[in-house]
Amino acid sequence: MARGRHRNAPVRRPLVQPLLGVVVAGTMLGGPLLVAAMPSQPVEPDVPTVPTQAAEADRADAVELSALRAREDAQASRSDARSTLSASPSPSPEPSAEPSATPSASPSPTATPTPTPTPVPEVVDEMWATQAVNVRSSPSAGSERIGSLAGAESVGVTGESADGWLQVVLDERAGWVNGSYLADAKPEPEPEPEPAAQAEEAEEADDPAVSGASCSKNPGIESSLTSNARAVYRAVCAAYGGSVSSFGGLRPGDSGDHGSGRAVDIMVSGQPGWEIARFVQAHAGELGVTYVIYEQQIWMAGSSKGAWEWMEDRGGATANHYDHVHVSVR
Numbered sequence: 001m002a003r004g005r006h007r008n009a010p011v012r013r014p015l016v017q018p019l020l021g022v023v024v025a026g027t028m029l030g031g032p033l034l035v036a037a038m039p040s041q042p043v044e045p046d047v048p049t050v051p052t053q054a055a056e057a058d059r060a061d062a063v064e065l066s067a068l069r070a071r072e073d074a075q076a077s078r079s080d081a082r083s084t085l086s087a088s089p090s091p092s093p094e095p096s097a098e099p100s101a102t103p104s105a106s107p108s109p110t111a112t113p114t115p116t117p118t119p120v121p122e123v124v125d126e127m128w129a130t131q132a133v134n135v136r137s138s139p140s141a142g143s144e145r146i147g148s149l150a151g152a153e154s155v156g157v158t159g160e161s162a163d164g165w166l167q168v169v170l171d172e173r174a175g176w177v178n179g180s181y182l183a184d185a186k187p188e189p190e191p192e193p194e195p196a197a198q199a200e201e202a203e204e205a206d207d208p209a210v211s212g213a214s215c216s217k218n219p220g221i222e223s224s225l226t227s228n229a230r231a232v233y234r235a236v237c238a239a240y241g242g243s244v245s246s247f248g249g250l251r252p253g254d255s256g257d258h259g260s261g262r263a264v265d266i267m268v269s270g271q272p273g274w275e276i277a278r279f280v281q282a283h284a285g286e287l288g289v290t291y292v293i294y295e296q297q298i299w300m301a302g303s304s305k306g307a308w309e310w311m312e313d314r315g316g317a318t319a320n321h322y323d324h325v326h327v328s329v330r
Contacts, residue, residue: 123156123169127182131322132296134313135175139165141315146175148313152187180317210283211238221249225261228288228329233264235287236276236327243272248324257328266325276325281305293326 129149137144139162147170149155158174160167165176214222215237222230233247248265250258257263266276277294280287284301292299297308317323 133181208239224250
């Protein structure tokens, strides 16, 4: 490194060779050679020159123009974006999570017609129940029970009948009663069973003894009866045979006590039937009795003498035991 020279100072090189090239080129082209005044010292191109005010203005204009173009480009970009957004199809609205109050696909409800009430038949006469009896919805013992009549209770009748049943009007409703339980005149009420104390007194005064003598009425039933049923048959026949029209025993195929020979039917009605029933009650333990049925009432062995209970109406005098006393045994 040369002494006294600044390390970063540019090196000045003579421009002799470039000038000679320019002179030779001008001479060869035949044009006038204009030689500019050269400075006494060669120009050092590596040294930056100080910018002029015009250059500064040009650069300011270029900067401003560049900024303007940048703003225009940004505006154009925003305009294109808006155009693209407006041209895009709008998204379909999402279905509501709540169901429609009145779906169009659902059929309109059909109004339920109000049933027309059945007219009540006209009452043309009045009759009386001869004893407690059920009122049925149709002329059959197996039809629905819609009410009942007490003994000696009156009821209006319509004049209609079917298979021995009479149509009545009870509580503003038409029903049917077996005609054998209705009378044209008010009957005298049936006497209530005597209280247990009175029955026991009557038994002590008039109660006949149990007899095992053979019976002349329907003797053919004995062979099919059990020993207890045979004892009942003979005892009743001996004590009350005069008021009994006949006796019944075994009924093959019967699902109850008659099918096994453990029951006796004593054909009698009215007050004589109650006398026989009380006689059997009084000797229930001795005869092996389990229960007695008479006039639609049942007495169970072991109960007090007056503990008779009403039974369901079966639709007829025989089915309701109004014409016979039924006795079942062990």
